Amino acid sequence: MKEFDMNHLVDEIVKEITNSRNTYAATTTTTLTDNRVPIGVSARHCHLTKCDFIKLFGDTGSLTKKGDLLQPGQFAANEAVTIAGPKGSIERVRVLGPFRKHTQVEVSMTDSIKLGLKPPIRESGNIEFSSPVTIIGPKGSIYKEKGLIIAQAHVHMSVNDAKRLHVQDGDFVRVKTLNEQRPISFEKVKIRVSPNYVLEMHIDTDEANAAHIQSGDFGEIILGEKR
Ligand SMILES: [Zn+2]
Structure with a gap:
């Protein structure tokens, strides 16, 4: 290909890309109303009562903040737990703060299969008839008769x-x-x-x-x- 033709071709390609970008931008603008x-995206996590925190982490200290979540007052803690069921366990499950009235663990269905548990799909905070789960911390472990859910x-x-x-x-x-x-x-x-x-x-x-x-x-x- 001659140099002139090559330059022309490059120009054409650039024009085409620019046009398609403009089209995309226009589409995006009209779509994003x-x-x-x-x-x-909520990865698996755990909400704890103060009482359960003490059983898992000991009675010195409290949750320490790793970072704020978007919802005001909610934060990811540095603390993490292991959760376990009859078929397996999952380590490094992040604890979210602040403390709550009820301990609750939220997992995906994939996680629940690994644990060998069948948690219901529930709104966060509603743990009636949810699955049992074992939570293991550095200072102790607890068995919760209910508390494991897949969040709706x-x-x-x-x-x-x-x-x-x-x-x-x-x-x-x-x-x-x-x-x-x-x-x-x-x-x-x-x-x-x-x-x-x-x-x-x-x-x-x-x-x-x-x-x-x-x-x-x-x-x-x-x-x-x-x-
Ligand atoms: Zn939420």
């Missing part, structure tokens, strides 16, 4: 966001992920409204992997279509 919601996909939002999106606490909505390669709709996503919440959808690692998305990606709440 106000009903977008940022997605946070949900969206945290403020009262203003709820008004804007025409939804109420306890509603179920459909959320479509904005991933062009593997678009997936989450069909029964619970809305949780509180003045303390900021807009964020929580899914577990199985759901995130299935949708090929990671924390910081966006979904879109399909409006006018409560489930």
Whole structure:
């Protein structure tokens, strides 16, 4: 190919790429409307009561903060535990703070298979009829008759966001992920409204992997279509 032709070809290719980028940007702008919601992927984790913390970590000290989570007041602690069931155990399960009224462990279904347990899909905080689980810390271990759940996909939002999106606490909505390669709709996503919440959808690692998305990606709440 002559040099002139080559330069011309390069120009054409650059133009094509630029055009397709502009098209993509335009599409993105029109797709990403106000009903977008940022997605946070929750890896397996553990909420503890102060009493259970003492049994696992001893009575000196308390949870120490590793980093803040997006929801105000919530944080990932430096402390971690091992969780165990009849078929196996999982180490380095992060403890989240602050302390709660009930000890609760949230895992993915993949995790539950490894443990040999069958936890129900539940809203965080509702541990009635959930699975038993053993929690092991550096200073002791506890057997909880209930407390292991698979968290139900949900969206945290403020009262203003709820008004804007025409939804109420306890509603179920459909959320479509904005991933062009593997678009997936989450069909029964619970809305949780509180003045303390900021807009964020929580899914577990199985759901995130299935949708090929990671924390910081966006979904879109399909409006006018409560489930
Ligand atoms: Zn959440």
